[in-house]
Amino acid sequence: xxxxxxxxxxxxxxxxxxxxxxxxxxxxxxxxxxxxxxxxxxxxxxxxxxxxxxxxxxxxxxxxxxxxxxxxxxxxxxxxxxxxxxxxxxxxxxxxxxxxxxxxxxxxxxxxxxxxxxxxxxxxxxxxxxxxxxxxxxxxxxxxxxxxxxxxxxxxxxxxxxxxxxxxxxxxxxxxxxxxxxxxxxxxxxxxxxxxxxxxxxxxxxxxxxxxxxxxxxxxxxxxxxxxxxxxxxxxxxxxxxxxxxxxxxxxxxxxxxxxxxxxxxxxx
Numbered sequence: 001x002x003x004x005x006x007x008x009x010x011x012x013x014x015x016x017x018x019x020x021x022x023x024x025x026x027x028x029x030x031x032x033x034x035x036x037x038x039x040x041x042x043x044x045x046x047x048x049x050x051x052x053x054x055x056x057x058x059x060x061x062x063x064x065x066x067x068x069x070x071x072x073x074x075x076x077x078x079x080x081x082x083x084x085x086x087x088x089x090x091x092x093x094x095x096x097x098x099x100x101x102x103x104x105x106x107x108x109x110x111x112x113x114x115x116x117x118x119x120x121x122x123x124x125x126x127x128x129x130x131x132x133x134x135x136x137x138x139x140x141x142x143x144x145x146x147x148x149x150x151x152x153x154x155x156x157x158x159x160x161x162x163x164x165x166x167x168x169x170x171x172x173x174x175x176x177x178x179x180x181x182x183x184x185x186x187x188x189x190x191x192x193x194x195x196x197x198x199x200x201x202x203x204x205x206x207x208x209x210x211x212x213x214x215x216x217x218x219x220x221x222x223x224x225x226x227x228x229x230x231x232x233x234x235x236x237x238x239x240x241x242x243x244x245x246x247x248x249x250x251x252x253x254x255x256x257x258x259x260x261x262x263x264x265x266x267x268x269x
Contacts, residue, residue: 245266
């Protein structure tokens with residue numbers, strides 16, 4: 001059958017599109033194109049406890065703990081205690097300092113299942129960036145899956161490790177998760193806090209907290225702007241035995257747009 005020029009061009013274009021949609025029409029029994037690359041599974045910060053070694057560019061490696069809760073809340077703390085942050089996860093990225101607001105955002109980004117890059121900003125130690133590696137630690141799974149309950153928290157806890165801000169602090173946690181924190185700083189109005197702890201998932205070792213810091217001021221040598229509501233996350237770990245130590249942090253968005261984080265490691269008495 002003869003065709004005019006326009007019709008022949010339409011037939012040619014239709015055939016070309018049809019072949020292209022079939023992967024170029026490669027011969028040999030209609031098999032799939034062997035040059036195609038399977039799409040890798042998405043990298044995710046799955047809920048759990050992680051031990052990571054961070055190596056800043058030009059610096060020394062330091063070890064940190066990351067808790068990713070099932071509601072995407074995150075706690076990040078360097079194990080020697082010189083800084084900590086709270087945040088959330090977004091796929092393969094941990095975003096820190098964003099519980100109270102988006103300012104001074106820090107990130108840890110997975111580039112593989114066991115490694116990634118980080119960019120962290122700290123008031124004390126400055127900005128750091130580099131790479132991190134996830135350290136295999138079988139105890140982390142057991143610890144995260146050990147569950148959570150108010151009964152295990154009820155009682156008196158004392159933090160004599162992180163005393164830079166208000167000295168030794170004493171936590172009294174009630175059976176319903178409400179708590180008070182009294183500090184060692186003196187003055188007519190003692191710097192203290194009240195708050196509530198809530199269970200995120202009773203089958204997992206992770207707790208959320210909301211607290212209000214009050215009565216802090218110049219008399220206690222504390223910046224009064226630090227008074228206010230803090231949001232945080234914590235988990236139970238061990239100093240002498242499992243369940244005798246809380247490890248966590250909470251943040252507040254200050255009026256100047258910066259974020260202040262308090263880290264706590266109270267031990268049960």
